Structures are given as C-alpha cells and as structure tokens.
Amino acid sequence: MAQELIAREYTVGMEPKEQKSSDKYEDVTRYLLDRFRDELGLELVEGKQPLVGESGATWTIDAKGVEADTGKAVVIECRRKTTRRINQEEMGGIANRITDLGAAGGFVVTPIGLQKGAKLVAKHNRIELVQLNEDATPTDFMMNFLKKAFAGKPASFSGTGILTAKAEAVQPDEPAH
Numbered sequence: 001m002a003q004e005l006i007a008r009e010y011t012v013g014m015e016p017k018e019q020k021s022s023d024k025y026e027d028v029t030r031y032l033l034d035r036f037r038d039e040l041g042l043e044l045v046e047g048k049q050p051l052v053g054e055s056g057a058t059w060t061i062d063a064k065g066v067e068a069d070t071g072k073a074v075v076i077e078c079r080r081k082t083t084r085r086i087n088q089e090e091m092g093g094i095a096n097r098i099t100d101l102g103a104a105g106g107f108v109v110t111p112i113g114l115q116k117g118a119k120l121v122a123k124h125n126r127i128e129l130v131q132l133n134e135d136a137t138p139t140d141f142m143m144n145f146l147k148k149a150f151a152g153k154p155a156s157f158s159g160t161g162i163l164t165a166k167a168e169a170v171q172p173d174e175p176a177h
Helices: 021-035 088-101 116-124
Strands: 042-046 049-052 058-061 063-067 073-078 105-110 127-132 141-145 148-156 160-168
Touching: 021 042, 021 063, 021 073, 021 105, 021 127, 021 141, 058 073, 058 088, 073 088, 088 105, 088 116, 088 127, 116 127
Parallel strands: 073 105, 105 127
Antiparallel strands: 042 063, 049 058, 063 073, 127 141, 141 148, 148 160
16 A cells, blocks of 8 residues: 555643643554554554544544555544443444444553453454553553553663563463363
C-alpha cells in the first residue's frame, strides 16, 4: 500500500493539570498502539475522530486503526476503569458502534479487563482486549495483548534512553509433573 503521512497530535507531554486523566490515557493509548501497530496487525493508527454510521448517527471514536492485511477499519475505544471491569452492557454499546460504522472489529483498552458477559460479546464481535496500566506514559507502561506483553521503563545507560521490552507467553509442550 502507498505510504501516507499521517498527522498525529499527541498531547502526552502536557502537565496533568491541563489534561484530564481519561484524555491522557487515550493519548498514551493511541501513541503506544501506533508504536506497536505491527504486533497488533495494524497498518496505521489515527487519532480521535467523528465518523458517521450506517444508521446516520455520528460516533466519536477514541482512535481508528486500519488492519494491515485487509485495509479495513477497526475501532479503538479506551475505558480507563480503575475500580471495575467493563460489563456486558457497556461492551454491547461498543459492539453496536463498531457494527454501525461497518468496521471489521475493534480494540478495547482498559487497565482492569472484562466481566464474563463482556468477554462473550467481545469475542462474538471481533473485539480484542488490550490491557494498559491506568497510569501509563509513553515511556513507562505495561501493556498486554492476547499472550504478548509490552513494557517500557525509563532507563539510564551511558546517556539517557528508553528501554522497551517485549515478552510472549508460551504454553509448555507437556504439563509439569
């Protein structure tokens, strides 16, 4: 596919007083999903935008991804829940938004995870869970997607830099005795 320059506006460097925590979480999420887009099967990640669905309703989505293999849109929704998991009804609303927009599926990003009913709705509607810690920054984060973990920690070497680690969980061939 042709390479396009995508204008990305990240406000992650703003002081906390200037930006709500949910907005900061969305900005960091967009930045990290774009940074790890290859591992997520995405060609690109765009920022928050309003989109008109088949119903005629306008939906403002937190981010939009484009699948690398199909070129189809995926909806990215952030839910910075710190005390409870996303429930079935909320996931149903996200699924409806994805369907109305004609997207191939979606990602839901949250620190805690999904309740049982929400997991069923997500699976049925091609919605993948990405867990990202609630206080993530572009350089200090822990993100889990399927069986992959991505982490960033500020590090100091002979100068300053950022250490990013990637780990993948694997199942042993035989159970331990």
